[in-house]
Amino acid sequence: MKKTFAVGIGGAAGQGVATPGDIFAKIFSRRGLHLNAYNAYQSIIRGGHTFLTIRTGPEKVTNMGDRLDLLIPLNQDAMDRHLGLLTEGAACLYNADTIKPGIAAAGVELCPLPVSELADISRNKVAQNTLAVGAGLSMMGIGFQAVEEVLGEQFKKKGEAVVSENAGIARDGYDYATAHFNTFAWQLPMTRKRHAVLSGNIAMAMGGAAEGLKFYCAYPMSPSTGVLHWMAAHARNAGIMVRQVEDEIGVVNMAIGAAHAGVRSMCATSGGGFALMSEGLGLSAMMETPVVVIDCQRAGPSTGVPTKTEQGDLWQMLGAAFGDYPRVLAAPLDIGDCFKIIPEIFNIADRFQCPGIVLCDLLLSEGRLSVDPQDLDFAPVIDRGELITEASSSGANGDGAYKRYKITDSGVSPRAIPGLLGHTHTAASDEHDEDGVLISDEFTNPTKRRAMMEKRMRKVAGIEASVPPPELWGPRDAAVTLIGWGSTKGVIEEACEILIEQGISANQLQIRWLVPLHGEAILDILKGARHTIIVENNYSGQFARYLRSETSFVPDGYIRKYDGEPFMPHHIVEAVKEQLSGKSTLSVPAHEILV
Amino acid sequence: MATALAATNHVALADLKGKVDPDWCPGCGDFGVLAAVQKALVDLQIPNHNVVTISGIGCSSNFPGFINTYGMHTLHGRALAVATGVKLANHDLTVLVTGGDGDGFGIGGNHFVHSMRRNVDVLYIVMDNQIYGLTTGQTSPTSRVGMKTKSMPFGNVEAPVNPISLALAAGATFVARGFSAEQKHLTELIKQGIRHKGFSFLDVFSPCVTYNHDNTYQWFRPRIKKLEDDGTYDPADWMAAMGKSLLWGDEIPIGKFFERTDVPALQDAEPVLNAGPLIHADPRIPAEVGRAFVEELM
Numbered sequence: 001m002k003k004t005f006a007v008g009i010g011g012a013a014g015q016g017v018a019t020p021g022d023i024f025a026k027i028f029s030r031r032g033l034h035l036n037a038y039n040a041y042q043s044i045i046r047g048g049h050t051f052l053t054i055r056t057g058p059e060k061v062t063n064m065g066d067r068l069d070l071l072i073p074l075n076q077d078a079m080d081r082h083l084g085l086l087t088e089g090a091a092c093l094y095n096a097d098t099i100k101p102g103i104a105a106a107g108v109e110l111c112p113l114p115v116s117e118l119a120d121i122s123r124n125k126v127a128q129n130t131l132a133v134g135a136g137l138s139m140m141g142i143g144f145q146a147v148e149e150v151l152g153e154q155f156k157k158k159g160e161a162v163v164s165e166n167a168g169i170a171r172d173g174y175d176y177a178t179a180h181f182n183t184f185a186w187q188l189p190m191t192r193k194r195h196a197v198l199s200g201n202i203a204m205a206m207g208g209a210a211e212g213l214k215f216y217c218a219y220p221m222s223p224s225t226g227v228l229h230w231m232a233a234h235a236r237n238a239g240i241m242v243r244q245v246e247d248e249i250g251v252v253n254m255a256i257g258a259a260h261a262g263v264r265s266m267c268a269t270s271g272g273g274f275a276l277m278s279e280g281l282g283l284s285a286m287m288e289t290p291v292v293v294i295d296c297q298r299a300g301p302s303t304g305v306p307t308k309t310e311q312g313d314l315w316q317m318l319g320a321a322f323g324d325y326p327r328v329l330a331a332p333l334d335i336g337d338c339f340k341i342i343p344e345i346f347n348i349a350d351r352f353q354c355p356g357i358v359l360c361d362l363l364l365s366e367g368r369l370s371v372d373p374q375d376l377d378f379a380p381v382i383d384r385g386e387l388i389t390e391a392s393s394s395g396a397n398g399d400g401a402y403k404r405y406k407i408t409d410s411g412v413s414p415r416a417i418p419g420l421l422g423h424t425h426t427a428a429s430d431e432h433d434e435d436g437v438l439i440s441d442e443f444t445n446p447t448k449r450r451a452m453m454e455k456r457m458r459k460v461a462g463i464e465a466s467v468p469p470p471e472l473w474g475p476r477d478a479a480v481t482l483i484g485w486g487s488t489k490g491v492i493e494e495a496c497e498i499l500i501e502q503g504i505s506a507n508q509l510q511i512r513w514l515v516p517l518h519g520e521a522i523l524d525i526l527k528g529a530r531h532t533i534i535v536e537n538n539y540s541g542q543f544a545r546y547l548r549s550e551t552s553f554v555p556d557g558y559i560r561k562y563d564g565e566p567f568m569p570h571h572i573v574e575a576v577k578e579q580l581s582g583k584s585t586l587s588v589p590a591h592e593i594l595v
Numbered sequence: 596m597a598t599a600l601a602a603t604n605h606v607a608l609a610d611l612k613g614k615v616d617p618d619w620c621p622g623c624g625d626f627g628v629l630a631a632v633q634k635a636l637v638d639l640q641i642p643n644h645n646v647v648t649i650s651g652i653g654c655s656s657n658f659p660g661f662i663n664t665y666g667m668h669t670l671h672g673r674a675l676a677v678a679t680g681v682k683l684a685n686h687d688l689t690v691l692v693t694g695g696d697g698d699g700f701g702i703g704g705n706h707f708v709h710s711m712r713r714n715v716d717v718l719y720i721v722m723d724n725q726i727y728g729l730t731t732g733q734t735s736p737t738s739r740v741g742m743k744t745k746s747m748p749f750g751n752v753e754a755p756v757n758p759i760s761l762a763l764a765a766g767a768t769f770v771a772r773g774f775s776a777e778q779k780h781l782t783e784l785i786k787q788g789i790r791h792k793g794f795s796f797l798d799v800f801s802p803c804v805t806y807n808h809d810n811t812y813q814w815f816r817p818r819i820k821k822l823e824d825d826g827t828y829d830p831a832d833w834m835a836a837m838g839k840s841l842l843w844g845d846e847i848p849i850g851k852f853f854e855r856t857d858v859p860a861l862q863d864a865e866p867v868l869n870a871g872p873l874i875h876a877d878p879r880i881p882a883e884v885g886r887a888f889v890e891e892l893m
Contacts, residue, residue, distance in 0.1 A: 257680020
C-alpha cells in the first residue's frame with residue numbers, strides 16, 4: 001500500500017479554513033510530495049461547516065482516501081463531527097480555550113493548544129489556525145524554515161509586519177508541539193520532484209490558453225466559475241477575449257459567433273446553465289461551427305446541491321438539443337487530464353466542425369491535485385481542420401464557386417471565415433443546400449434534406465476513427481472488473497489496489513470518451529470478465545443505461561452514490577466484497593463523514 | 596457601428612443581390628429595408644465580403660439569405676449574442692443585425708438590453724411590424740392594446756414595449772427610427788448607424804400587409820414626422836430624446852433620436868484587442884507566458 005498522510009481542517013465558512021490548507025499544500029508540494037485536496041462545503045459565504053482534506057505522499061495521490069492522520073477542528077462543531085472518525089496513530093490539534101474534545105479512539109493523540117497563552121488573540125483573530133499549522137508541521141517532522149518561506153509568500157501583500165507576526169505565531173505553535181506532543185510515526189519524506197498544484201477548473205482554463213483559445217465567455221455558476229476566474233485574471237497575458245454574459249443562452253451563442261468568425265471559442269457552466277445552452281449546441285451542429293462547452297456537474301436536478309458533486313448530467317449531454325447531429329463528449333479522468341483533454345477535444349471539434357462537450361464534475365473542478373509541470377504542455381498539437389483563412393485567387397466574388405456545405409465523402413466541408421473575398425455565404429440554422437440557401441421554407445426538398453443530413457452524419461465515422469478505444473488497466477482475468485467513467489478514475493484505481501492487497505484480484509475499465517463510445521471494443525474487453533460492476537456517482541446508473549443502449553451489455557452489479565460526496569476507496573472495496581459474496585447486486589455506500 | 600474602409604473595387608448594387616429573391620409577401624415592408632441596406636452599403640462603398648449580416652428567426656430574419664454578404668441565420672432571439680461574438684473575434688468586419696420585433700424585444704429581450712449597455716459596435720435593424728408573421732399572426736411585444744390577433748382574439752390587454760425609450764434607458768449610443776416607405780430617409784439612417792462607433796439601434800416601421808391591419812402604410816403616413824425637419828431638435832440631448840420617444844398617436848417621430856460618441860465601443864474598451872482582430876493573433880501564447888502560468892501554481 002502507498003504511504004500517504006492526510007490532514008483535515010474543519011470549521012465554519014469565514015473562519016479561515018482555506019489559508020492553513022493553502023499553506024500545508026504548498027509545503028507538501030515543495031517537499032516534492034504529491035497531494036490531493038478536496039473541500040466539502042456548502043452554498044454559504046459565512047457560517048455552515050466546511051471540511052478540507054489534504055492527502056499527501058511521495059507517490060501519486062489520486063483521491064481523498066479513507067483515513068485522516070491529523071484533524072484540526074477550528075470550532076466545536078468540527079471537533080464533534082470528526083473526532084470519532086479518527087483511528088489509531090492519528091492526532092487532533094485544537095484550541096484548548098474554546099473547544100472541548102470528545103471521546104477519542106484508543107491510540108488517537110489529543111493535542112490541546114493553549115492559544116491565549118501562546119498568542120495575542122485580540123490582535124490576531126486567526127491565531128489558532130496559524131498555531132495549529134506550526135504545531136502540525138512540527139509533528140510531521142518538517143523543518144520550520146519551510147513554514148517561514150510559505151508564510152512569507154502567503155502574507156506578502158499584507159506587508160512585512162503581518163508576515164513576521166504570523167511567522168512568530170507559527171514558531172510558537174511549532175515549538176510548543178515539539179515540547180508537548182508526540183511526532184507522527186511516519187515523518188513526511190522529501191523528494192527532488194517539483195509539482196504544480198491546481199484545480200480542474202484552472203487546468204481546463206490553462207488547457208484552453210495552451211491550445212490557442214481566443215474567446216471565452218460564461219455566466220457564473222458553481223462549480224464552473226473557477227474557469228471564468230482564471231480566464232478573467234489571465235486574459236490579457238494570454239490574449240483571450242473574456243466576457244461575462246447576461247445568461248447561458250447568450251453565452252453559447254456568443255461563443256458560436258466568435259467561433260464562426262474564425263477563432264477557437266469555449267464556455268463553461270453547470271447542469272442548469274447547460275440546459276439553457278442546448279438549443280445553441282444544435283446551432284453549432286447545424287451551422288457546422290465548432291465550439292467547446294464544459295459542463296461541471298453538480299448534484300441535481302434543478303438548483304440541486306450547488307456545492308456537491310455528482311455524475312448526473314450524462315443523459316442531458318447525450319440528448320442535448322433536438323434532432324440528430326454529430327457531437328463529441330469526453331469526461332476527464334483526473335485534474336491533469338482536465339488540461340490535456342481541452343486541446344484534444346478542440347482538434348476534433350475543429351476537424352469535424354461540430355460541438356465538443358467536456359463533462360467534468362465538482363470533484364475535479366474544485367478539487368486540487370499535484371501535477372508534473374511537464375504535463376502542462378503549452379505547445380500541444382493544434383489542428384484547425386479544413387479552415388480557409390485566406391482568399392484564393394480563383395474565388396471571384398459572386399461566381400458561386402464556393403459552397404460552404406459542399407457534399408463530401410468525409411462529411412466535412414471546407415469552412416471559410418467571414419472577411420474573405422469570394423467566399424460570401426450564409427450559414428443557417430434552417431436546413432440548407434450546399435451553398436447555404438435555405439430549403440426549409442418554400443424550397444423544401446426531401447432529396448436535399450436527406451443529402452445534407454447524411455453529409456453531416458458521415459462525420460461520425462471520422463470522429464470515431466480519431467478517438468482511441470478504452471483499455472483495461474490491471475491484471476487480466478481478475479476476479480472483478482470495475483467499470484467507471486470520468487472523475488472516479490482515481491478512487492477506483494485505489495480500490496483495486498486495496499482489493500488486490502486483500503487477495504481479490506481486480507482490474508479497471510475507465511471510460512474517457514463517451515461519444516464516440518467504441519462499444520465493440522468495450523464488449524471485446526468485457527466478454528472475458530469474470531464479474532463486472534459499474535461504479536458511478538448518480539442514482540439511476542446513467543452510464544450503465546447508456547452502455548446497455550449502445551452495446552446490450554448488462555453488468556453483474558452496480559455501485560452508486562448520490563449523496564453529494566465523492567466515493568472513498570473503502571466504499572468501493574466493501575461493496576465489491578458484498579457483491580462477490582452474492583449478498584447484493586446494487587450497493588449504495590453511506591458517507592460516514594457528515595459535512 | 597463603425598465601418599472598415601478599404602474599398603479597392605467599386606461596390607455596386609448588383610454585388611449585393613442575394614442568391615435567391617426574397618419570399619416575403621408582396622407589399623411587405625421588409626423589401627424597403629433590404630433595398631435601403633443595399634443602397635447604404637453602396638453609398639459607403641463597403642465591400643460585401645467585409646460585411647456579416649446576422650439574424651434570428653422570423654419573416655424579417657430571412658434577410659441574410661437575400662443579400663450577398665457573409666450571413667448567419669441563427670436561432671430565434673439570439674442574433675445579437677452571436678453578432679457580439681463575431682464582432683469581438685474580428686472587429687474589422689461590419690456587422691449588421693437584422694430581425695423583427697418578436698425576435699428582438701420578446702424572446703431576445705435580454706440580449707437586446709445587455710448588448711446596448713455593452714456598446715458592442717453593430718447596427719441592429721429591427722423590422723417592427725407589431726405582429727408575429729411567420730407563425731401566422733399572433734400578438735407581439737409591440738402590438739397595441741386592443742389589437743385582435745389569433746393569440747389574443749378578444750384584444751391585447753398587455754401594454755406594448757416602447758423600443759426607443761427602452762434603448763435610451765439601456766444605454767444605446769445611437770437610437771433612431773425609420774419607416775420602410777421612406778427610402779431616402781431610411782438609407783441615411785442606416786449609413787449613420789453603420790458609421791457610428793458603438794451600438795446603433797434602428798427601429799423601422801415595416802408594415803405587415805397580411806396580418807396587421809391596424810398599423811398599415813396608410814395608418815403611418817399621416818402620423819410620422821421627421822425629427823430632422825425640426826431645426827431645434829438636438830440628438831445629443833438624452834432628455835429631449837426620451838421625451839420624443841414617448842410620443843405616439845397623431846404624431847409619431849422618426850429619425851435620429853439620440854447619438855453620443857464619448858462612450859468607447861466594446862472593442863476599444865478591451866485592451867486585449869489593441870493588437871488587432873483576434874483572428875489574426877498567433878494561436879500559440881509565448882512560451883514564457885505559459886511557463887509563468889505554471890510557476891504561479893508551484
